[in-house]
Amino acid sequence: MILKEKAVAEIKSRMVRYPHRKSAILPALTVAYRQEGHLSPALYREIAKIIEVPYIEVAEAASFYTMFPKEPVGKYLIQVCHNISCALLGADSLIHYLEEKLGITKGETTPDDIFTLISVECLGSCATAPMMQINDKFYENLTREKVDRILEELREQARNGKENTV
């Protein structure tokens, strides 16, 4: 099993809240993604077993939802909003700045596996643009100074093996 006991328990506790077990697929994928950072067929198989639905139903749903990476990513997944409100306030320059600071281009992971950088569609933080999401947390009204500080803190956390939680 890849899913830890805690994750399995959470999936089961969520499952019973629905009139139909299939509804638990998305919550289960979310739990699995939070634990592993990305999804995989092995996880679909485990989820299918827990919820007691065919494997294909889990895989089919998972392939639709872009929020869950399907390949391994760094410890911190940086998702910069590139949609209109953020773009008007310099989201593209924010992405370039991050590319330079991290020494990677959009879509890549740093060699130490700490950061993956991607850009995404609107995250609902339009009035606090520009913004980025790192794992589950939103970072808003970004400035160069703020970005520097955030990256520094996360590097420090990664060195100490701490989790970045909401």
Added chain:
Amino acid sequence: MEKKILFKYIDDPLQVNIDTYMSHGGYKAWEKVLKSMKPAEVIDEMKKSGLRGRGGAGFPAGMKWSFIPKDSPKPRYLVCNADESEPGTCKDRVLMEHDPHAVVEGMAIAAYAIGSHQAFCYVRGEFAYPAAMMEKAIDEAYSKGILGKNIFKSGYDLEMVVHTGGGAYICGEETALLNSLEGERGMSRIRPPFPAIEGLYGCPTVVNNVETLAVVPQVINMGAEWYAAIGTEKSKGTKIFSLSGHIKRPGNYELELGTKLSYLMNDLGGGMLDGHKLKAIIPGGSSTPFLLPNQIDTPLDYESLAAAGSMLGSGAVIVIDERTCMVWVIERLIHFYKHESCGKCTPCREGTGWLEQLIGRIEAGEGQQGDLEKIDSICDNILGRTICPLGDAAVMPIQSALKLFRDEFQYHIDNKKCLVKTEFEFK
């Protein structure tokens, strides 16, 4: 004018706690409804209030609730739509983060009105924090006997569940949302049957936006007449506007419907960022047609914005200044709609892809004569020809831009470059 009904306690950091919420009169409406009102009376009250859906379409809330068949033996479901993904829109999140109990209470009252004993709040997956705040609020309500079995000893049971999505704009569309909630891919369904007849798990279902539901307790507490006296003749009450883009003080502002756009932008928003000149405004989220600077005094209500050639939509006002290339704006938007099309209908799936290619090549300086006519024709062939309105949503800003800024697109094709172009720098 600014008028805080939904935002009355938005700045109180303790409002998220049930005790504070209750000390501000919270759950009084829920108790009143359970103890002294019949479901039909609640629906009547909502009808009288004139409250219209705040998720985009503006459908009257009370009327929607009344469509639930009275005699159906099936269970009924109430779903709160917290998918909030229309670019520019960031208001539901604020309500869930700062006043989650108002959303819970509104959901509860709506559920009772339609005879539902199970309510879901579908929160977009990226909103981990708002979803956590909703879960906390629901847990607190259960622990006080405000949700669960035999609520306020009325004999009424209500279960409430937060369901998080997986990052798909289409899941804000109500039928795609229902599929997603059932564990399916988030693809829209053909209507009819409408959700009121066959919604979640094939049962009668009402889907309402967060903001629509959050104001329901106040309507019950203060009365339909009170609510109906706010706003204009046909657009009742207040609405939250998410102000973003090239504006000095972006933010979420609650206004009486019918307030002038200029009041929002200048008096509340502080005017244009760095004193630049206004070029265009998207008044109701990225799928609504543009307004021009000479329309800045348009009242923000459903009818006035329609008369001005646009829509109130989700109330997301995006301000664009003179330094901005409109081809670039449209490229951003069509990229979004292409990415978010669920792929079910051919016109939307293929059409958004073709539009992205054509607009992309114009923006890249590789546009050809005739491209604009091709775009016109593709837009015509998407509009109104898809199962859900995502196709329309993709087309409306493009058609509007081609009408209002056609010269700029033509310049791009003729000269292989932007008429104006700024690389916007973040601070």
